[in-house]
Amino acid sequence: MKDIEKFVKGFTRFQQNYFSAEDSLYSELRNGQHPSTL
Incomplete structure (x- = not known):
């Protein structure tokens, strides 16, 4: 239980x-990440 707390x-x-x-x-991150190099 301590871990949850x-x-x-x-x-x-x-x-x-x-x-x-x-x-x-x-x-911005909620809309997703769109890296151009991948």
């Missing part, structure tokens, strides 16, 4: 610290 806390921390701060980046 650790995962949830880490996910919450990610959402608060990174996801909300980089909203435009994640909006």
